Amino acid sequence: MSYDTQPQASHFVDGQYLEDTAGEVIEVVYPATGAVIARLHAATPAVIEQAISSGRRAQAEWRKLSGTERGRVLRRAADIIRERNRDLSVLESYDTGKPLSETLYVDATSAADALEYFGGLAGSLTGEHVQLPDGNWGYTVREPLGLCVGIGAWNYPTQISCWKGAPALACGNAMIFKPSEETPLCALKVAEIMIEAGAPAGLYNVVQGAGAVGAALVTDPRVDKVSLTGSVPTGRKVYAAAAEGMKHVTMELGGKSPLVIFDDADLENAVGGAILGNFYSSGQVCSNGTRVFVQKGIKEAFLERLAVRLQGAVIGDPMDEAVTFGPMVSARQREIVLGYIEKGVAEGARLVCGGAALERDGFYIAPTVFADVTDDMVIAREEIFGPVMAVLDFESEDEVLPRANDTTMGLSAGVFTRDLARAHRVIEALDAGSCFINSYNDAPVELPFGGVKMSGVGRENSKAAIGHYSQLKSVFVRMGDVEAPF
Numbered sequence: 162m163s164y165d166t167q168p169q170a171s172h173f174v175d176g177q178y179l180e181d182t183a184g185e186v187i188e189v190v191y192p193a194t195g196a197v198i199a200r201l202h203a204a205t206p207a208v209i210e211q212a213i214s215s216g217r218r219a220q221a222e223w224r225k226l227s228g229t230e231r232g233r234v235l236r237r238a239a240d241i242i243r244e245r246n247r248d249l250s251v252l253e254s255y256d257t258g259k260p261l262s263e264t265l266y267v268d269a270t271s272a273a274d275a276l277e278y279f280g281g282l283a284g285s286l287t288g289e290h291v292q293l294p295d296g297n298w299g300y301t302v303r304e305p306l307g308l309c310v311g312i313g314a315w316n317y318p319t320q321i322s323c324w325k326g327a328p329a330l331a332c333g334n335a336m337i338f339k340p341s342e343e344t345p346l347c348a349l350k351v352a353e354i355m356i357e358a359g360a361p362a363g364l365y366n367v368v369q370g371a372g373a374v375g376a377a378l379v380t381d382p383r384v385d386k387v388s389l390t391g392s393v394p395t396g397r398k399v400y401a402a403a404a405e406g407m408k409h410v411t412m413e414l415g416g417k418s419p420l421v422i423f424d425d426a427d428l429e430n431a432v433g434g435a436i437l438g439n440f441y442s443s444g445q446v447c448s449n450g451t452r453v454f455v456q457k458g459i460k461e462a463f464l465e466r467l468a469v470r471l472q473g474a475v476i477g478d479p480m481d482e483a484v485t486f487g488p489m490v491s492a493r494q495r496e497i498v499l500g501y502i503e504k505g506v507a508e509g510a511r512l513v514c515g516g517a518a519l520e521r522d523g524f525y526i527a528p529t530v531f532a533d534v535t536d537d538m539v540i541a542r543e544e545i546f547g548p549v550m551a552v553l554d555f556e557s558e559d560e561v562l563p564r565a566n567d568t569t570m571g572l573s574a575g576v577f578t579r580d581l582a583r584a585h586r587v588i589e590a591l592d593a594g595s596c597f598i599n600s601y602n603d604a605p606v607e608l609p610f611g612g613v614k615m616s617g618v619g620r621e622n623s624k625a626a627i628g629h630y631s632q633l634k635s636v637f638v639r640m641g642d643v644e645a646p647f
């Protein structure tokens with residue numbers, strides 16, 4: 162590969178790499194072998210200070226550019242990312258363990274899509290003219306929020322860095338991005354590319370660290386907005402900390418989403434959707450449809466075809482493009498997932514396939530399917546974030562809908578049926594932000610992405626994201642005399 166896994170330095174601040182070895186050591190482990198492939202340092206207060214001060218300085222200049230000028234920088238960054246797709250994809254695979262057969266088509270690509278889309282929108286962000294009685298009128302100005310902090314999860318480090326960075330910068334903000342401490346490498350490359358594309362130094366800084374560094378950024382009074390992708394417990398903490406400073410937030414959190422498959426569904430497509438919604442990225446996807454409700458008439462046929470198609474998973478070295486299923490991101494995540502599998506067995510769910518770690522280096526777990534899962538089982542209630550599908554039976558639409566909604570979370574939901582009226586009726590009834598009909602886990606930049614209930618606040622992607630990275634100033638203009646009471 163052309164990128165070293167050991168970056169020049171841990172952080173990218175004010176247009177250049179920055180190191181401070183006083184910060185706690187972060188070892189980057191390649192999930193497919195367990196080997197340490199880089200050593201970085203968490204940001205010290207001095208690094209955080211530089212990131213904040215340079216971010217604010219850059220933002221003051223950046224906001225003065227026209228939207229078209231800002232958009233040009235983002236679109237140039239998108240082009241560079243596409244040119245370097247292979248190198249970025251290899252790095253993403255080292256960072257996360259996801260197979261190259263995924264990363265080559267999804268991660269840097271999705272990051273470039275976000276930069277291109279928001280780069281295209283930047284020139285068209287305007288306020289409104291509002292006609293009022295007596296010849297008076299008003300107008301609104303869409304203004305940036307200021308300095309935004311993005312905090313990422315470890316499953317999609319390149320994508321998350323741009324899903325947050327692109328709309329933030331398009332609206333005239335600066336961003337400090339803190340990747341997950343598990344996957345710190347990719348965002349540094351994005352920061353480098355921003356500079357190459359013409360962004361001013363300091364506009365897009367990357368600092369490393371775990372929760373303590375995230376918390377220091379979130380609580381700094383000079384930060385105006387926080388966008389987190391992470392788990393619900395972290396979301397609660399970050400939202401509360403942001404509330405202290407009355408900061409804007411976007412929360413992209415976890416899920417335990419339902420996928421409802423009716424008897425009349427196209428069986429192969431339903432099985433395909435369930436595979437995409439449970440085993441892509443080894444199941445480490447927030448929107449996964451991990452509670453698969455299958456109508457009784459199709460259940461055995463579904464399980465049979467699923468078992469056959471899972472045998473087609475090519476498990477192995479993520480750098481081999483023929484491989485379609487990689488390891489968990491970390492030894493810790495593997496232990497968490499194995500713990501859930503044990504619980505499933507103990508609670509009496511029927512193990513259809515998988516159920517164990519693989520005897521090889523790295524953090525691999527076999528794709529696992531439980532059938533006969535009931536609503537009260539832990540594996541049907543808690544987010545596992547691994548390759549574990551729970552298949553639940555149902556008889557009728559009326560029965561399945563309240564069961565599907567019986568969760569504190571609401572990120573996604575999907576339905577497979579050939580009955581179009583039913584498809585729309587079911588989606589209307591499901592409490593979820595990002596939904597799918599006869600498909601699963603598509604996330605085009607043109608559509609809003611985000612959750613309801615405990616799964617989050619705000620939306621990423623689409624025009625909706627603009628509202629979360631800007632605010633309106635409204636101006637009343639009186640054309641006549643002012644009538645005061647005295």
Ligand SMILES: NC(=O)c1ccc[n+]([C@@H]2O[C@H](COP(=O)([O-])OP(=O)(O)OC[C@H]3O[C@@H](n4cnc5c(N)ncnc54)[C@H](O)[C@@H]3O)[C@@H](O)[C@H]2O)c1
Pocket residue numbers: 312313314315316317339340341342370371372373374375376379390391392393394395396398399412413414415416446447448544546572617
């Ligand atoms: N909705 C989405 O878009 C989406 C996408 C991917 C992952 N996720 C969710 O993310 C979770 C998995 O990722 P994870 O294990 O990295 O999540 P996590 O919540 O452990 O960590 C997320 C990020 O928050 C940081 N953090 C932790 N404590 C913090 C604090 N007190 N203040 C500030 N920052 C803090 C971490 O360092 C990390 O960068 C899953 O629940 C998954 O569903 C959601």
